[in-house]
Amino acid sequence: MILSVVEQFPVLVIVVSLLSAFTILIAGWLNKKSCWVISFATILVQLVMAVFILHHVLTVGTIHYWLGGWSPPWGIEYVVDALNAYILVIVLSLALICVTYSKRSIAHELPQKIVSFYTLYQLLVTGLCGVTVTGDIFNMYVFIEIFSLSAYALIASRGKIALKASFTYLVLGSIGACFFLLGIGFLYSVTGSLNMHDLSLILPPLYENKVVQAAFVFFVVGLSIKMALFPLHTWLPDAHSFAPSEISAMLSGIIIEVSTYALIRVSFSVYTVAFIKLLPIFDFLCWVAAFGIIIGSVLAIAQYNLKRMLAYSSVSQMGYIMLAVGLSTSTHSALWGGLTPALMHILNHALMKGCLFLVAGAFIYKAELWNITDFQGLGRKMPYTCAAFMLAAISMIGVPPSVGFVSKVYIILACLESGKFIFVAVMLLSSLLNLVYFWRVIETMYMKRGEGEERSHSHSSSSKIDEIPLSMLIPVLTLAGLCIIMGVVWLTEIPLPILDQVNALFGLGRYAIP
């Protein structure tokens, strides 16, 4: 089998990243400063490869790569179709932004641990990419564990209370992964195969089999823990709020999203739409997600710690994504049908929440500000950072033409088409709750005066501008800008063909067989 260069990329994305992780470890002994450079360069190369992969997938077709030349179903196969390629680009883009940001902030926060931080970070990226590109379900489990283990360690890196948060995540995350493994075992016991495509061919006659159905439930529950779907989200607030900010951004923007990807992949590539229509699981998921949306937002309102508030907001946002996934089998429109809203929101949430967590990190970096009530006057002190926060926050609220608005409209349209009007109300209510807790922050930053702060009449007020370094500011501003730009881009429907291909792949949306 002769492969074009691009068709080698799926495995190279993993290999390069993995090798780089160990290179960092070794290079770090010699020179601590090299760690960041290697990590940054690797992720940049990976991103370029991912973009090539996406292009190839869209123009030529799905990439199949057989590891070691073993043909499936015996060997491990990497399969990259439109869905993975899209997720891969998101993963690596945010990873690149976070690593750029981390240069100064890690040097400031964890000066002793630079080497191990970047080693683990690179392993995390490896795991995330691995989950994304693999076409073998057991291999997926292994990669899930790889990224989870690196995430546990990274979350704990600040020590103290973060240790406890990390431990909780570890216990729950392991349970989730074990459930996933159990699901694999169930499937294997009835099919004898681990290759996703192979499974999807063997399974259809067995859909009535209780073992197959139980396996699906195990997958859903296991991955729901990993993606912090309400009510299995209990690990998330602590983990998000006590991790270093770039890791919070990764956790919220990518890690839980990749778990969602895994669920989508299992649901539609291993099982199929026909199976999902057999069981009411997706309807159930919709309701769970709706509760998650509301309760996540309400809990966010109760928080005073910014990062914790953002963490609860993530719970609510995962509800959005899962609601969209849940609706995906009952919509048939060419535009908002199928997985389009869900995948759209995966990207949008990565942009918004990534930005917000990085901004939260900036406040901590500059002045150890954790609580919202301490943000008085920040609007003048850190104008660019605060402006970025505001852009991302109004995106979360869903003010047009931001990304949040586009997601909201698409999900609402999907709700309407599937006739579930109650979820329209949920969506609208949730954007109001978002308003409440984000506006509180904006108001404090811009409008509230600190005690004793005189009402300054002149423009050149006493508070000097005290911004974060450029290497942190650029990532923040990039994400904030993208929150608005991508919103317009979505509205122009330029990226929709990618999502349309995903629907075509799974027979969803307008490709659904009525």
Next chain:
Amino acid sequence: MIDWSFGGGIFIAKYNYWISILLMLIGFYAMIAKGNLLKKVIGLNIFQTAIILFFVSLGDATLGSWGKGVTEPIVKGTLPWAAGGIVEHGVVYANPLPHVLMLTAIVVGAATTAVALALIIRMYEEYGTIEEEEIIEKERELGV
């Protein structure tokens, strides 16, 4: 081979599954109910081991398999090593694939345990205890 009739036989014939389910529940209980972090890790280990046991017993021709599939070789014919649990030349082979998979799972489990233990050690250094309740209390005292 496949007996789905809900006779008493299922409990005995499929004892391997019952054992692994029992172990799983024990592990699960330990993880949830025990306040001692170390006990939680032990629970986690039991849980993982139960799953490993489940997989391993799948491979065995006399115990494994609910449906078709596993007992059939993934490669039929002359490759004896790939013949999972079938009688070839009068010898019963176990399907090696689940066993190989479990090597990976064991490694993962070991890594998880290692990370968990490392966290516990650091917490012990930090708080002087590994009881969950006490740690939470100390955190509250520190006012986080």
Next chain:
Amino acid sequence: MEQLIPIPYRPLLAILCPAIGSIFIVLFGKRPNIRESWTMLASIAQFLIVFSMVPIVIGGNGEPIKYTLFTAFPSVDFGFSVDAFGLIFAITSSFLWILVSSYSIGYMRSLHEHAQTRYYFCFCWAIFGAVGVALSGNLFTMFVFYEILTVSTYPLVAHDQTPEALFAGRKYLAYLLTAGGFFLAAVVITYYFTGTTDFVTGGIPNLASEASRTALMALFALFLLGFMKAAWMPFHSWLPTAMVAPTPVSALLHAVAVVKAGVFGIVRVVCYIYGVDLMHGLGLGLVLACLATFTIIVANLFALAQDNLKRRLAYSTINQLSLIIFGVALLSPEGIEGAMMHIPFHGFMKITLFMCAGAIIVVSGKKNISEMAGIGKEMPVTMIAFTIGALGMCALPPTAGYITHHFFVHGCEEAGGTMSFFPYVLLIAAILDVMYFFPIIYTAFFAKSEGSSGSKINEAPLFMLVPIAITATVSIIFFFYPDLFHISELVETAVSSLGGVHP
């Protein structure tokens, strides 16, 4: 002009004026003179571009100028469609922006307000939103600008940054963004039913056939809730609270741009989404009329009880806004004509009143009516302008208010049936108007001030006085010559193209 800017680009350019202006305002934030000349420049440019579209629209027999940026959903474009009705609102907002810019300069400098760059910046974006609402070609585009308008006004409302102002800002956002949620739901449901959100003269044709009667009723309720900006009761309380904002903000935004955007939206929905026939068929006209008259009367009663001048004016605004809604609710050509005309007319009159209130604050710091005894001798020009505005509110000649009330009464007759009862309500409302405006005039001119500081003339700076004089004069000119700015011609064009209006 035609060679200078091709016609289809003009709506876009008109919208972009404040956006570009805002960038320069931030860039020159440290140099007030340059910063404020950018505001002036942007406002004048915008007005000229908007005004240049008038002859084209009038000449085109109701054919709108269309410009599409991109297609967001099938048959939902993000784009503009400038018709006569939209132009009326756009002209009002953009012309008054020029005057208010000048007024702002005087006001903000006299009071040494803080954060002036933010103020001018947000003002630009508010106008961006308002004119965007006016020129947008469908509900979806309108919604986008509507939300931008809401968000960009918040910093203006909370400008003082006192706890009171912050509370007002919070209340403002809570009301208006909730409304935005309802509006969005209404837009999406409309799209779901009909597959389009375009404004069609006479209503979207397939709306009636696609949705059940109940659904249409519910949808209309959603629209009404969405247009909470129109401050109809009982969802009005954000408006008096928002009066803590600097006076130019109250003047332009809370008498013209923001609240009129709400009213404008209701007119759009009634005439261009539902269509007059369907409204008749559903009996929604009467419902809307009752809602409007309820608001008119109750708002006037509330106004009587206010001592703070700006708050009293705010209640008067609520009353007048509902008057516009009432005009539309008559569903008769004259009623709609009156409603459309009242948008600019009331804009000019109410802005006069607000600017006078601001001038009084600048000169004497007085906010309450009871303190204003004898102020007419101190500030004769201001108070004469105020009197003109007040006469307009009471619908007395020779002011623009008389003209529109004339239309409303005729509209009632035209509509007939139950509607012919409503002129009496209008009469009561007018009497109430007199009851709370004339005491102010009396206090200002005839009451003796206690610590009489003599009758030394002490007017506001020229930057403020000139706009006041202009708007007051225009309010009178409208009485004699309603076609100033081609307003009445535009109204004729808009109403005549509505078609199927009931006799």
